[in-house]
Amino acid sequence: MSKNTQMSNRQPIHGDADPVRVFLAAGSEQKQKQKGGGGADSGESSQGGEKIAKKGETIKEDMDSLLDEIDSVLEENAEEFVKNYVQRGGE
């Protein structure tokens, strides 16, 4: 196999549009902003707040599509399955 053929031809990176990532980052970002108060962020707070709320909605929809799929594939009898999942030590 030829080495590194894919280095520059990778799958698209989802950057900030990635739902799981942004979904969780959004919560902590908001908290941080509240905690920090004042400073450089204060000037754009009202505009920023709107932006975040809007972003939040899209993120929630995005996250929903993941959670819907998880709902549909997750083992139905989780309690039983987890209880019976016993392995022998290995290595």
Place this chain on the structure above:
Amino acid sequence: MAIPAIMGTEIEYGIIVKNDPTFDPISSCVLLVNAYREDPEGLILWDYDQENPLADARGFQVDGEKYTPNQQENIARNKTLINGARYYVDHAHPEYSCPEVTNARDLVLHEKAGERVMEISRREATALLPEGALMLLHKNNSDRKGNSYGSHENHLMDRRTSFKRIVEHLLPFFVTRQVFCGAGKVGSENRGSRCDYQISQRADFFETEVALDTMVKRPIINTRDEPHADREKYRRLHMIVGDSNMSEYTIYLRSGVTALVLAMIEDGAIDQDLVLRDPVRSIKEVSHDPSLKHELQLDNGKRMTAVEMQTAFLEMALTYAARNSLDEVTRDVLEKWQEVMALLSTDPMKLSDRIDWVAKKALIEGFMERRSLDWQDPKVHMLDLQYHDTRPDKGLYYTLERQGRVERICTDEEINQAIYTPPSDTRAFFRGECLRRYPGEVFGVNWDSISFGIGDDPVKRIMMNEPLKGTEVHVADLLNKSKSAKELLANMG
């Protein structure tokens, strides 16, 4: 000057059969491994003559009985594949040892090919089970009831590097690298202190710093000294400390950064004192703190977080990179390591598209919020387990992949090709090609040898002590002009 990188992984999978009250792990493993058939006439032995798992890197031989199965058992438990991998039954787990590769990118490719080999055989094996029974495999490391199984990484090192120096630098590196390569786990076990979620699957199981054992009293650094190559020249570092990763990006970073740090140790480029006062305690403290805030106690009195310690390794690596020419993959690894360390210092949850423990945590927390569940709910434990399920339509890591939520290193086409194609630039090429071209004439295989049984002639063993020989460049012509193994041996003279 550090030796060229040669690496590979050996991964044990969890195995269970649903709806089968008589489930027995060992016979299920045998069924699984034998359900995978590349070539029906290839009844090939694994060559145990070349094994010595009781040699200790600290320079002695440990008493104990070496396991050698009889011929029938050997064939039933071992498959050597045309991509150069070994697929076999190890105790009560199916295990996939990928072929030797020279860089982290090829390692991702071949470790991922292993997941698919497991999945292909799982489907075949399930078809042979009584109706209603379903075999399932998990690429994880614990049943969360105190039983652990391994994900072993192997890197060849220069024999001249002192083992003492390796231990000194690797302990702090291994204790803290989980921040970017942990696979994540709900809860704790093996008498670990209580926690909701931890970074590593394995940290709860380490009980000592350095030892030969792998199954009891597990050490952070394993001393097995079995190079499967010229032992005057090489040491094979057999690392048992890591988790089984699902994310390609995590596997890439884990093996690439580790290879780079080992090269730095060989070249004496680790010049900061990062010795920990109590590595066994520290590895658990790091794992049990997904906030990444905990400060570890160093032997020199300082306190540092795991992220600060990895950043220290990163800074030394950047200095090293400025003074040495690195190959393209290693440079890319270094760049990604920098990005990841920066995010771990500021906003770790942004790594949910790259790092397993973060991806799993994000997924579980999203689900918990939707369903108002707590960490003790069996569904939450199920999410943890199912993240590692090898079924492409049910495994939750694959769900993330399918929805384009995780960054990839390889394409599906490349991984599928690696199921049937050995790496071109190590001796795995010769091994795999001989198996593909002359299956009926290969008698036995080990990492550093291949033997042929032709007609009534005595078995002829060819030694492959040098992992960087037997590559496509070296042997393609020889193989092309040899229509049979008999001709091959004649052409080799």
